[in-house]
Amino acid sequence: MASLEARTTLFPRFGRDARSRALLAAIVVLAIVYPIVDSNASHVSAAVDAGVFVLLALGLNIVVGYAGLLDLGYAAFFAIGSYAYGFFASPQLGVHLAFWLMLPIAGLAAAMFGIILGAPTLRLRGDYLAIVTLGFGEIVPVIFLNADKYTNGPNGINALDPPFIGGYNFGHNPTPFYFVVLGLIALSVIVIRRLRDSPLGRAWMAIREDEVAAAAMGIDTVRAKLYAFAIGASFSGIGGVVYSSKLGLVTPDNFRFSTSAFILSMVVLGGMGNIPGVILGAVILFELQSLILTQLTLWSHQLGAFTHIGFLNELDFVNLKFLLYGLALVLMMLFRPEGLLPSARRQLELHAPPEVAAAERQELYDVSTEAQSA
Amino acid sequence: MSAFELLIQQLVNGLSLGAIYALIALGYTMVYGIIELINFAHGDVFMVGSFVALLLAGSLGVSGAVAGPAVVIVMLAILLGTMLATGLLGVVIERAAYRPLRHAPRLAPLITAIGVSFILQNVVQLRAGPSPVSFPDVMPNPIIDAGNVIISAKQLMIVGVSIVMMAGLQWFVLNTRLGRAMRATAQDRQAAALMGININSTIALTFFIGSALAGVGGFVFGIYYNSVWFINGYIAGLKAFTAAVLGGIGNIAGAMMGGVLIGLLEALSAQYVSERYVDAIVFAILILVLVFRPSGLLGQHLPESA
Numbered sequence: 001m002a003s004l005e006a007r008t009t010l011f012p013r014f015g016r017d018a019r020s021r022a023l024l025a026a027i028v029v030l031a032i033v034y035p036i037v038d039s040n041a042s043h044v045s046a047a048v049d050a051g052v053f054v055l056l057a058l059g060l061n062i063v064v065g066y067a068g069l070l071d072l073g074y075a076a077f078f079a080i081g082s083y084a085y086g087f088f089a090s091p092q093l094g095v096h097l098a099f100w101l102m103l104p105i106a107g108l109a110a111a112m113f114g115i116i117l118g119a120p121t122l123r124l125r126g127d128y129l130a131i132v133t134l135g136f137g138e139i140v141p142v143i144f145l146n147a148d149k150y151t152n153g154p155n156g157i158n159a160l161d162p163p164f165i166g167g168y169n170f171g172h173n174p175t176p177f178y179f180v181v182l183g184l185i186a187l188s189v190i191v192i193r194r195l196r197d198s199p200l201g202r203a204w205m206a207i208r209e210d211e212v213a214a215a216a217m218g219i220d221t222v223r224a225k226l227y228a229f230a231i232g233a234s235f236s237g238i239g240g241v242v243y244s245s246k247l248g249l250v251t252p253d254n255f256r257f258s259t260s261a262f263i264l265s266m267v268v269l270g271g272m273g274n275i276p277g278v279i280l281g282a283v284i285l286f287e288l289q290s291l292i293l294t295q296l297t298l299w300s301h302q303l304g305a306f307t308h309i310g311f312l313n314e315l316d317f318v319n320l321k322f323l324l325y326g327l328a329l330v331l332m333m334l335f336r337p338e339g340l341l342p343s344a345r346r347q348l349e350l351h352a353p354p355e356v357a358a359a360e361r362q363e364l365y366d367v368s369t370e371a372q373s374a
Numbered sequence: 375m376s377a378f379e380l381l382i383q384q385l386v387n388g389l390s391l392g393a394i395y396a397l398i399a400l401g402y403t404m405v406y407g408i409i410e411l412i413n414f415a416h417g418d419v420f421m422v423g424s425f426v427a428l429l430l431a432g433s434l435g436v437s438g439a440v441a442g443p444a445v446v447i448v449m450l451a452i453l454l455g456t457m458l459a460t461g462l463l464g465v466v467i468e469r470a471a472y473r474p475l476r477h478a479p480r481l482a483p484l485i486t487a488i489g490v491s492f493i494l495q496n497v498v499q500l501r502a503g504p505s506p507v508s509f510p511d512v513m514p515n516p517i518i519d520a521g522n523v524i525i526s527a528k529q530l531m532i533v534g535v536s537i538v539m540m541a542g543l544q545w546f547v548l549n550t551r552l553g554r555a556m557r558a559t560a561q562d563r564q565a566a567a568l569m570g571i572n573i574n575s576t577i578a579l580t581f582f583i584g585s586a587l588a589g590v591g592g593f594v595f596g597i598y599y600n601s602v603w604f605i606n607g608y609i610a611g612l613k614a615f616t617a618a619v620l621g622g623i624g625n626i627a628g629a630m631m632g633g634v635l636i637g638l639l640e641a642l643s644a645q646y647v648s649e650r651y652v653d654a655i656v657f658a659i660l661i662l663v664l665v666f667r668p669s670g671l672l673g674q675h676l677p678e679s680a
Binding site: 131132 | 608
């Protein structure tokens with residue numbers, strides 16, 4: 001039992017002690033009562049979108065945070081999930097599958113594309129993989145944009161079916177969507193925690209820390225990375241179904257590199273490899289975009305009108321958002337690479353003294369060159 | 375215009391486009407060769423280069439084609455100014471965003487590189503606005519009409535400038551002390567340091583040269599297309615990176631060849647497949663090369679994980 005105790009102290013788990021359990025309960029209660037308390041439908045609607053991005057960030061965290069693979073084309077899987085719903089739940093092809101059936105189908109479709117892309121490319125070294133995913137992320141929206149026979153090109157597919165429960169039609173009411181997203185997030189957190197502590201999750205972290213050593217310990221690294229890729233992608237596909245069914249429309253311009261980078265910023269800001277951190281990062285960045293920057297712009301314009309300072313009138317904080325994401329990425333990596341809410345293990349890894357890190361890299365280099373010449 | 379003439383015309387167009395990609399690809403390949411980093415912000419340094427050139431042209435009072443021999447002096451002035459500015463930008467980026475992370479996990483500098491790319495794009499967008507900005511003609515553009523194939527003076531200038539730059543770079547890397555220091559650092563950083571090479575300044579020099587070449591690319595791009603835009607760097611950078619990988623990353627001659635090949639591929643697929651699928655085709659090539667021949671056409675075998 002000694003080893004188990006060591007484990008719990010080394011990797012404190014959220015919800016273990018009384019304080020964090022109370023915090024968790026408070027967050028859950030707040031999340032459940034939120035749409036009842038806030039009667040402003042546009043706020044609830046924004047919360048649904050934020051929830052979708054939480055799902056996406058949780059999925060990307062599996063790839064980036066756990067397995068340490070940089071996926072720069074993650075939005076492509078979001079597009080695949082969205083278009084899957086567009087094809088199979090709209091008058092476009094005359095097929096009307098139920099929303100609830102489309103959730104697993106889109107998840108599987110995205111996972112399948114993850115495997116198709118990953119199988120040949122996961123042998124590559126990490127930074128090449130990043131570029132391959134980036135290229136894939138550019139190709140997918142281009143295909144959806146140009147295959148206008150099936151996708152209506154830039155106009156996209158509209159009149160998507162709203163979800164039903166029994167005879168109840170979700171329609172344009174964001175509240176039922178809110179509870180669906182909340183349920184999906186709760187389910188995802190449970191699944192991801194289980195995965196993290198499973199042999200597969202441990203294999204991911206071993207690969208992230210030292211791929212050569214992991215392979216030497218008998219881990220099938222390509223297979224484990226492929227799982228990370230496919231499982232991560234499936235979250236994106238499921239998020240796509242929720243997002244597009246709520247919008248009632250799917251167009252090709254929501255899925256470019258900027259979306260992938262947006263999700264990546266959430267993961268990096270919150271804390272790679274830590275579930276509460278990633279959720280926090282997603283909520284902060286989404287609210288920053290949808291509420292805070294719009295509000296700041298409004299205030300600045302009001303102040304400008306009041307003081308007759310032209311500069312304040314021109315200022316548009318929403319346009320600055322990518323500047324802020326860029327700064328966030330650079331500053332976080334330089335000063336707090338473990339994120340706002342770090343995972344204990346990742347923190348140790350990222351704060352190794354430079355001599356240790358250098359020595360580790362050097363050894364790694366020697367091993368791989370010997371393996372090459374052998 | 376016969377089918378054959380059309381082909382030749384597209385080859386001419388592809389060659390001048392490819393020369394621009396080659397100029398950008400050199401920076402990717404040099405930086406990768408020396409610190410094994412995909413400098414994601416490099417495409418945006420190219421884009422900044424075209425805006426710096428625009429600024430310099432404006433401050434020299436150039437609003438149209440300059441007549442007579444003065445055109446050479448004006449263009450040289452803009453060219454050198456742009457090179458200096460983007461070169462220094464590259465050094466600053468390396469110092470601020472990459473050097474502190476040299477011993478961090480590989481993911482870290484890659485993520486800051488994406489951040490720097492966003493910062494550059496948005497600073498330019500703030501200064502120059504969200505729409506494409508027109509770029510003055512600067513040089514007269516007489517057209518050489520060889521039968522039905524048209525070659526413009528701008529195209530000749532682009533290819534000429536690229537050849538001079540690449541030959542100069544090749545000479546510098548192979549024949550000077552600093553070039554030798556760069557090669558030594560790329561081969562084995564520790565051994566190079568033991569031989570008395572200043573690693574930090576050698577890496578900074580590599581960034582300076584790579585970024586200055588991207589600035590040249592930005593300048594000739596502006597002249598060729600008469601329009602510059604803050605998001606141009608992203609796609610151009612990705613294509614130039616494809617070129618560097620195609621040629622064999624870390625290999626200077628490979629980057630030049632890759633750039634020309636990508637330019638030709640782009641012109642030919644726009645003509646014979648579809649204008650709309652050009653980007654998808656180039657990126658599909660990127661994926662295929664990385665999967666089947668990650669060492670590129672001229673590269674040596676690389677360890678697959680490090």
